[in-house]
Amino acid sequence: MKNKLLKKSFLFLVLATVLTACNSSEKKKIASVETSPVIETFTISKEKLTTELRIPAELAGFQQVDIYAKVSSFVKELNVDIGAQVKKGQLLLILEAPEISSQLAAAQSRELSQKAIYTASKSTFDRLFETSKIEGTISKNDLEQAAARKNSDYAQYLATKSAYKEITIMKSYLVIRAPFDGIISARNVNLGAFVGPSGKGSELPLFTLQQQDKLRLPVYVPEIYTGYLTIGDELIFNVKSINNETFRAKIARMSGALDNRLRSERVELDVFNKNQKLLPGMVAEVILPIKSKDSNYVVPKSAVVTSSDGVYVFVIKNNKTVRTPIQKGRELENRVEIFGDIPENSLLVKMASEELKDGTMVK
Incomplete structure (x- = not known):
């Protein structure tokens, strides 16, 4: 009887120990969860x-040219001034070079003289050729010498003709016309001034002509963003000198290569400027929308x-x-x-x- 009581007491003690261990492990788990940090x-x-990138750029005339004199000469007639709107082919100024006129007259005289010599030698050859048809009248050697003389005189005539044409072209450079429609943005010459090719007679151009009804806006896009732009995309830009107004332009050209110094691609926008509100040289801020494809x-x-x-x-x-x-x-x-x-x-x-x-x- 006594042994049975001991066994029951032992079993009760073991069961209590197991239950206590289970409860303590559960409490530890709960405690570990409760003590874990609350993290959002x-x-x-x-x-x-979709992001946007703002890049500074400078407006430029779609076409721009510095006009110099082709030959050393004097300004005889000045027809336009700064700010003048001109059309393609319009007369801008007339230059004067007396030596070219005398060279032209001398070249024309040489051409006429050589033409007369050629005409005479050709006539001689033609008569000898007709006579040679009668056997034994003209030797073969005489006929060949006449033909050679005629050909030589003809070559000399062509040379003098080319020389006359060359001087005629040089004289045409004394009349300067506008190569395209635009505005005279600079004038560095006056009546009677001596002018000439760049670096010789004139350090500055006679005129600077710009096309302003259509402008060119070059933008240098960093390498990382070049893949987000394509030709035909419309971009927005604003100009600091014109407040509270935005302008739109489309990408017309992309260089397709990176600049070695800037590691960027040159992208050009065509800006239509019919009211000429924008001017070449204005600093613009271009907004590039960077939209993900995926x-x-x-x-x-x-x-x-x-x-x-x-x-x-x-x-x-x-x-x-x-x-x-x-x-x-x-x-x-x-x-x-x-x-x-x-x-x-x-x-x-x-x-x-x-x-x-x-x-x-x-x-």
């Missing part, structure tokens, strides 16, 4: 991030940690933080585009920092 999380999702992960900036160990985010797996390396893309205000091996609909820590350890339990 969010579900990652993909979207197309959807990518976009997260708050606070979720990305940048440290000496690299760039990473914390993904929640099995209630624990897992450090996951990523690459950053474009940034917009408080959001950033990221790339990495992250499954869709994953939970990420919203307020990440270097103090947060890998494998931290998350409540």
Whole structure:
């Protein structure tokens, strides 16, 4: 009887010990969960991030040319002044070079003289040729010499004719006309002034002619953004000297190569300026919309940690933080585009920092 009581007491003691151990382990689990830090999380999702880039640029005339004198001469007649609107082919000024006139007269005299010599030698050859048809009248040698003389005189005649034409062309340079429609934006010459080719008679051009009804806006786009633009895209820009007004222009040309110094691509916009409100030389600020072609992960900036160990985010797996390396893309205000091996609909820590350890339990 006494042994039975001892056995029952022992079994009761063992059962109490087991129950106590179970209760203590459960309490520890609950305590560990309760003591885990409360961390704010969010579900990652993909979207197309649209940003904009502001780049300074300078307006220029669609066509612009500095007009110099082709030959050394004097200004005889001046027909336009600064600010004048001219049409293509309109007379701008007339130059005078007396030596060219005398050269032209001498060249014309040489041409007429050589033409007469050629006419005489040709006539002689023609008579000898007709006579030679009667056998034994003209020797073959005499006929060949007459033909050679005629050909030589003809070559000399062509040379003098070309010389006369060359001087005629040089004289035509004394009359300067507008190569295209535009506005005279600079004038550096007066009546009677001696002018000539650049670096000789004139250090400055006679005129600067600009086409202003259509302007050219070159923009240098950084390498990282060149893939977001195509020909035909419409861009917005504004000019500091014209407040509260925006202008639109389309991309007309892209260089297709990067500038070695700037590591950027030259993109040109055609700006139609019929009212001539915009002027060449104005500084513009061009707004480039950077639109993603594909959807990518976009997260708050606070979720990305940048440290000496690299760039990473914390993904929640099995209630624990897992450090996951990523690459950053474009940034917009408080959001950033990221790339990495992250499954869709994953939970990420919203307020990440270097103090947060890998494998931290998350409540």
